[in-house]
Amino acid sequence: MAFINRLLSGDLPRSRVLTAVLIVIVAALALAPFVFPGAKALNVAAKVCIFIVLVASFDLLLGYTGIVSFAHTMFFGIGAYGVAVALTRLGPSWPAMGAGVAAALALSLGLSLLIGLFSLRVKAIFYAMITLAVASAFQTLASQLSEITGGEDGLNFKVPEMLTPGFSLADAPFLGVAVDGKLISYYLLFAIALALFLVMLRIVNSPFGRVLQAIRENAFRAEALGYRTVVYRTASNVLSAGFATLAGALLALWLRYNGPDTSLSFEIMIDILLMVVIGGMGTMYGAVVGAALFIVAQNYLQDLMKLASDAAAGLPLLPDLVHPDRWLLWLGILFVLSVYHFPAGIVGRLRAKK
Amino acid sequence: MTVSVAAAAAHETLPAVKPDRLPLLLLPALALVALPFIGSFSTWVTLTVAGLAMGMIIFIIASGLTLVFGLMDVLNFGHGVFIALGAYLAISVLGLMGDWTASENLLLNLLALLPAMLAAMAVAGAVGFAFERVIIRPVYGQHLKQILITMGGMIVGEELIKVIWGAQTIPLPLPAAFRGSLLLGEAAVEKYRLIAVVIGLAVFAAMFWVLSRTKAGLLIRAGVQDREMVESLGYRIRRLFVAVFVAGSALAGLGGVMWGLYQQNVTPQMGAQVNVLIFIVIIIGGLGSVGGCFIGALLVGLLANYAGFLAPKVALFSNILLMVAVLLWRPQGIYPVANR
Amino acid sequence: MLKLEGVHTHIGAYHILHGVDLEVVQGELTVLLGRNGAGKTTTLRSIMGLWRVAPGRVLFEGDDIAARTTPEIAHRGIAYVPENMGIFADLTVRENMVLAARGARRAEDIDARRLDWIFGLFPAIKKFWQHPAGLLSGGQKQMLAVARAIVEPRKLLLVDEPSKGLAPAIIQNMITAFRELKQTDTTILLVEQNFNFARQLGDRVAVMDDGRIVHTGRMAELADDEDLQQRLLGLSLAAHQ
Numbered sequence: 001m002a003f004i005n006r007l008l009s010g011d012l013p014r015s016r017v018l019t020a021v022l023i024v025i026v027a028a029l030a031l032a033p034f035v036f037p038g039a040k041a042l043n044v045a046a047k048v049c050i051f052i053v054l055v056a057s058f059d060l061l062l063g064y065t066g067i068v069s070f071a072h073t074m075f076f077g078i079g080a081y082g083v084a085v086a087l088t089r090l091g092p093s094w095p096a097m098g099a100g101v102a103a104a105l106a107l108s109l110g111l112s113l114l115i116g117l118f119s120l121r122v123k124a125i126f127y128a129m130i131t132l133a134v135a136s137a138f139q140t141l142a143s144q145l146s147e148i149t150g151g152e153d154g155l156n157f158k159v160p161e162m163l164t165p166g167f168s169l170a171d172a173p174f175l176g177v178a179v180d181g182k183l184i185s186y187y188l189l190f191a192i193a194l195a196l197f198l199v200m201l202r203i204v205n206s207p208f209g210r211v212l213q214a215i216r217e218n219a220f221r222a223e224a225l226g227y228r229t230v231v232y233r234t235a236s237n238v239l240s241a242g243f244a245t246l247a248g249a250l251l252a253l254w255l256r257y258n259g260p261d262t263s264l265s266f267e268i269m270i271d272i273l274l275m276v277v278i279g280g281m282g283t284m285y286g287a288v289v290g291a292a293l294f295i296v297a298q299n300y301l302q303d304l305m306k307l308a309s310d311a312a313a314g315l316p317l318l319p320d321l322v323h324p325d326r327w328l329l330w331l332g333i334l335f336v337l338s339v340y341h342f343p344a345g346i347v348g349r350l351r352a353k354k
Numbered sequence: 355m356t357v358s359v360a361a362a363a364a365h366e367t368l369p370a371v372k373p374d375r376l377p378l379l380l381l382p383a384l385a386l387v388a389l390p391f392i393g394s395f396s397t398w399v400t401l402t403v404a405g406l407a408m409g410m411i412i413f414i415i416a417s418g419l420t421l422v423f424g425l426m427d428v429l430n431f432g433h434g435v436f437i438a439l440g441a442y443l444a445i446s447v448l449g450l451m452g453d454w455t456a457s458e459n460l461l462l463n464l465l466a467l468l469p470a471m472l473a474a475m476a477v478a479g480a481v482g483f484a485f486e487r488v489i490i491r492p493v494y495g496q497h498l499k500q501i502l503i504t505m506g507g508m509i510v511g512e513e514l515i516k517v518i519w520g521a522q523t524i525p526l527p528l529p530a531a532f533r534g535s536l537l538l539g540e541a542a543v544e545k546y547r548l549i550a551v552v553i554g555l556a557v558f559a560a561m562f563w564v565l566s567r568t569k570a571g572l573l574i575r576a577g578v579q580d581r582e583m584v585e586s587l588g589y590r591i592r593r594l595f596v597a598v599f600v601a602g603s604a605l606a607g608l609g610g611v612m613w614g615l616y617q618q619n620v621t622p623q624m625g626a627q628v629n630v631l632i633f634i635v636i637i638i639g640g641l642g643s644v645g646g647c648f649i650g651a652l653l654v655g656l657l658a659n660y661a662g663f664l665a666p667k668v669a670l671f672s673n674i675l676l677m678v679a680v681l682l683w684r685p686q687g688i689y690p691v692a693n694r
Numbered sequence: 695m696l697k698l699e700g701v702h703t704h705i706g707a708y709h710i711l712h713g714v715d716l717e718v719v720q721g722e723l724t725v726l727l728g729r730n731g732a733g734k735t736t737t738l739r740s741i742m743g744l745w746r747v748a749p750g751r752v753l754f755e756g757d758d759i760a761a762r763t764t765p766e767i768a769h770r771g772i773a774y775v776p777e778n779m780g781i782f783a784d785l786t787v788r789e790n791m792v793l794a795a796r797g798a799r800r801a802e803d804i805d806a807r808r809l810d811w812i813f814g815l816f817p818a819i820k821k822f823w824q825h826p827a828g829l830l831s832g833g834q835k836q837m838l839a840v841a842r843a844i845v846e847p848r849k850l851l852l853v854d855e856p857s858k859g860l861a862p863a864i865i866q867n868m869i870t871a872f873r874e875l876k877q878t879d880t881t882i883l884l885v886e887q888n889f890n891f892a893r894q895l896g897d898r899v900a901v902m903d904d905g906r907i908v909h910t911g912r913m914a915e916l917a918d919d920e921d922l923q924q925r926l927l928g929l930s931l932a933a934h935q
Contacts, residue, residue: 068501118678122685125429125641128501129633133674136630140670266626270509277502320517329513336506339499340492569792569799576782576793583780586742587842588768588796691784 007198009205013285018350022285025292026194033177033186040299046186046254048295049193050247055275056200056287057243063282064204065236066216068124070269071115071131074138075108075241077264079248082107084155084258085148092158101249105242112241116234139264154259163188163253189250196243201284203239212236213282267328271298274335280345289346302327377649377688384653388660399541401659407547409655410554411616415609416632416639416647417561418602424578424642424691426595428490429497432504433632434625435511436482436603440474440610441620442519445526447473455529463529474611475604481511482603486596508625516622523621526614550612557605558648565644574598578642578691634673638680640687649688650680695720695881696741696850701750701760703733703740710736712905713750718850718898723872723882725892725913727927728902734885735777737902738852741883742774743767754850771849775856777885779839783828787819787838790827794842804845812841815871833864837871844875851875851882857891869894889927893917901926 005012013019025048028035032045054076061067082104083097090096115134122130142149149155159181161167167181177183203209215222215229223229252258271294279290302324312318320326342349385402392398419433447470448455454466489507493499528546535542565571577584577591584591613628614620635654639646657676661669668675680688696718703711710733718724726734739745741752743764752760759767768774782790788801791809798804813820816837822830827838836856843851856872857865865888872895875882886892892899896913909916909926916922 066498068498124497125423125501126637128431129429129637130677133630133634133677137671137674144667144670270505273502273505317517323517325521326513326517328509329517332506332509332513336489336503336510339503339506343499572785572789572793576785576789579782579784580780582744582764583776583782584793585764586744586768586774586776586780587794588765590763590765 009198009202011201011205011284013351015347015350015353017353018285018289018347021350022288025288029190033183034175037177042182042186044295044299046189048292049189050250050254051272051275051291051295052288053193053196053200053250054244054247055272055279055291056197056284057240057247058272059276059281059284059287060200060204060212060243061236061240062276063280063284063286064209064216065212065233066124067233067237068128069131069237069240070128071135071138072240072244072272073264073266073269074135075112075244076248076251076268077138077142077258077260078108078111079104079245079250080252080258080263081142081149081155081248082245083249083252084150084157087157087159087252088150088155092160094160097160097253101246104245104249108241108245109238112238113234116237117230135264135269136266139260139266142264143260150259152260154257154262156257159185159253159256185254189254192246192250196246197284197288200243204284208232208235216282270328274331274338276345277335278338278342278345280347280349281343283345283347283351286345286347293346298327374689377646380649381652381656384656384660388656388664391664392660396539396541397663399538400543401663402656403543403547403551405656405659406652407544407550407554407655408616408658409652410551410557411609411612412628412631412635412655413554413648413651414557414612415606415628416635416651417557417644418598418605419632420636420639420642420647421574421578421598421644422595422602423636425574425581425591425598426494427497427581428494429500430485430490430504430599431501431629432485432489432506432508432511433602433606434627434629435485435508435515436478436606436625437610437613437628438512438515438620438622438625439481440478440607441526441614441624442515442524442610443474443477443607444470444611444614445519445524445620448526448529455527458530460531463531466529471608471611474607478607478610479600479604482600482606483596485603486599490599508629512622512625519622521622523619525619527618528615532615546615550616553612557608561644570594570597631673634677636687638677638687640684640689640691642691643687643689646687646689695755696883697751697753698737698741699751699753701737701740701747701752703736703745703747703750705736705745710745710905711740711747711750714902714905714907716900716907717910718881718883720881721879722897723876723884723895724898724900725896726883726885726900726902727887727889727892729887729927732902733905734902735854736905738774738776738854738883738885741767741852742772773843773848773851775839775843775851775853777854777858779835781827781830781835781838783826785827786824787827787830788823790838790842791819791845795845797846808845808847812845815874816841816867833860833867836860836864836868840868840871844880847878847880849881851880852885853882854885855887856884857886857888865891889923 013022029045029049033042036042036045058072061069061072079101082100084100086096086100086103090099115131143152146152158164162181163185164181167184169179169184173179204212211222211227211232214225215227215232219229248263251263255262275290275294276287278293279288280286305322305324305327308322309319309324312322321329338345344352389395389398392401415437419430423429448466451466451469454462457463485507489503490500493503532546532549535544536548565575573584573589573591573594577594581591610624613624631654635650636647638653639648639650653676654673657672658669661672684690698714698716701711701714702709714733714737716737726737728734736745740747743759743762743766747760750760751758754770754772759770782793785793791804792798792801795804818830818834818837819841822834827835830838840853840856843853856868860868869891872882876895884892884895893913899911899913899916900907901909
């Protein structure tokens with residue numbers, strides 16, 4: 001028990017239901033290759049792992065520090081492109097991957113530092129708008145610099161041999177699943193994602209994290225108490241960007257592909273917003289719940305919508321409203337409702353019921 | 355004793371009233387700087403008119419947004435939805451007037467365009483009214499929620515547009531008499547762009563008149579500076595705000611029509627695309643300042659066209675670079691509104 | 695005319711007013727004294743509806759206005775001159791006045807006789823009619839703030855530290871203006887820290903400390919009783935000139 005406490009940095013779920021939900025999610029992710037057969041299911045699981053890290057890093061910024069930034073996908077993209085470009089240019093090796101990740105992190109940290117120092121002095125609204133503009137510019141940049149980034153088409157690349165599906169660690173399948181590069185990739189992903197999440201949990205529960213929360217509540221007061229808010233906010237910005245970058249690297253590794261739409265699109269930014277708001281801002285666990293819920297629904301609910309749309313064919317507006325492509329419409333409505341009625345998200349709700 | 359004190363007070367001189375005209379000079383400055391790079395005078399004229407036209411359209415769209423922010427401290431990240439709505443409505447209305455727009459007669463074209471613009475403004479204004487009521491009113495004063503919710507509103511709006519009109523890009527051809535160019539000396543100037551400049555100036559003039567000559571305008575200008583004091587003087591500023599919001603939305607609708615005609619097509623994402631541009635413009639201009647917005651919009655328009663000609667790859671960032679440059683010079687924008 | 699009963703005001707987590715009981719008699723000038731942070735400005739703002747009163751009652755001419763909105767309260771005939779004067783700096787003096795005159799669409803609509811009277815009280819207003827109000831000196835802005843409050847007849851004036859930061863000659867000017875104002879049978883609630891200023895104008899006085907009224911009475915009595923002054927207002931206030 002004390003071990004769990006240490007592992008979670010003292011930030012326990014504080015709700016029976018939530019604990020159960022989290023255990024289910026983590027177990028499902030840990031055992032995904034064995035419990036959910038098929039490529040699609042594994043893809044969904046991998047995506048959940050990656051987005052848990054991405055959304056948690058966003059929660060660090062939004063939920064704990066109170067900063068709205070639309071540039072988050074930019075750092076996600078930098079991480080993905082870092083790996084993609086490195087593995088394309090330098091060949092499919094571990095050192096190349098390391099170089100890519102390192103370069104991406106350097107770029108992200110530099111950019112986030114710049115943006116932070118320049119913009120965090122201005123009002124929150126300014127900052128939000130500026131990050132929107134910067135992210136949009138970056139996305140255009142990525143599709144323009146086609147020699148490096150592969151332009152609109154993106155980059156397809158090979159990963160180190162051990163992670164390729166062709167690679168085989170054992171001849172006989174283990175519990176019905178082939179022990180190949182895909183399995184190894186998945187568990188590498190899972191382990192790193194878990195580790196990153198726990199590190200973030202540590203950060204928000206440290207004295208640093210508490211200062212962030214104080215700043216979020218009342219920046220003037222914090223400043224009066226002697227904390228240089230600009231420094232803390234910039235630090236939060238930089239940390240958040242760093243974790244997002246790592247998440248991006250994981251994405252590229254898993255997909256073995258990256259393009260502007262895969263990681264930089266504004267839709268992803270919106271998805272992150274939805275996940276963090278619905279899951280619960282300022283809780284970290286909200287990222288876990290939100291990401292799992294959202295991505296599973298995104299992949300399987302659309303099938304449901306298709307059924308509904310086909311069933312309603314012939315009626316005036318209805319088939320268009322429930323068409324699977326209009327997935328975002330319902331999400332948007334859910335999002336607006338969440339901001340009004342569930343400001344604390346699912347996690348907040350669960351914790352409130354005692 | 356009173357008399358002498360009063361007399362003494364009356365003899366105090368005030369510092370000379372010097373209006374801040376410096377930013378206005380930026381416009382001709384930019385134009386003149388670009389001239390040697392472009393080389394040909396006629397090309398320069400074409401680009402300048404194009405830039406001014408684009409700037410005017412952006413101004414029409416952004417003016418409402420900056421006033422709404424200045425007056426009520428509400429930032430509507432969903433402003434783009436009114437732009438798209440206006441543009442799509444134009445398509446529907448103009449579609450009904452096919453023969454009038456096909457005609458070469460300028461008058462018929464205008465008569466076809468007018469209802470399209472009015473319809474766009476009316477519907478955008480109405481939607482704006484609903485938007486303010488349903489989405490914004492519950493979150494006055496909570497900036498974080500405003501950002502999130504108005505963004506959500508835009509997503510929903512964009513999707514609804516796709517439901518009604520479909521998700522693909524629809525071409526929006528110019529009415530026949532608006533096509534082509536006029537020759538000013540050697541320079542070819544597109545007719546539509548000239549019209550856009552005229553309309554833009556008309557809107558600016560109308561805004562200027564309302565703001566400086568009417569009591570409502572007075573209230574708006576005062577409210578932007580000190581909302582509380584205006585309320586203490588007995589004015590229900592919330593009603594004023596709704597009116598400004600609706601007007602801003604209607605203007606965005608009008609701007610949408612013009613933007614759609616400028617690009618000669620409409621897509622559901624156009625709202626989100628223009629959103630970034632107008633945010634840059636109102637930051638440059640100073641949140642709450644119509645004059646700043648005007649200058650900012652024209653600067654952005656001019657720069658986009660000059661850069662698009664001179665260095666297309668840079669053109670996409672020219673806005674951001676301009677914004678950074680302006681903020682380094684005046685961190686609150688060109689004409690910051692007096693602090694509350 | 696104005697009666698506060700058990701008024702509590704919270705600003706965020708801070709409990710500023712702890713049950714204020716105050717009465718302002720019609721036709722008189724009541725001074726609200728107290729040191730910094732006593733809650734005087736909060737009291738005015740609470741009356742004006744800018745801060746919420748909960749619990750407590752604010753009775754104006756018999757009606758409880760505690761839950762009303764600021765514009766409604768202003769419409770009942772209450773004018774507010776805030777501590778920071780609330781001048782619209784980018785607007786001209788003329789525009790400031792037109793704004794304050796609810797019945798006027800343009801400057802010409804303002805009652806000419808009343809305007810002349812105001813020009814007589816504050817000549818600077820006439821002189822700088824077309825100038826942006828932001829360019830006025832501190833004293834002139836203060837006069838403009840008061841002029842705005844009286845451009846149309848009002849039943850009650852709430853004035854917050856009109857003498858703050860003003861040169862002594864200007865303060866004298868202000869005192870004269872208020873004396874003339876009193877003659878028009880206007881009810882005034884004046885917040886002040888400058889005791890000398892207050893004693894020349896006040897009919898009644900209420901002293902505030904820590905969000906409560908600790909003394910009420912006629913100004914003449916307090917002005918004569920130095921011991922009482924010392925006790926209520928402390929050395930710093932009595933020394934204020």
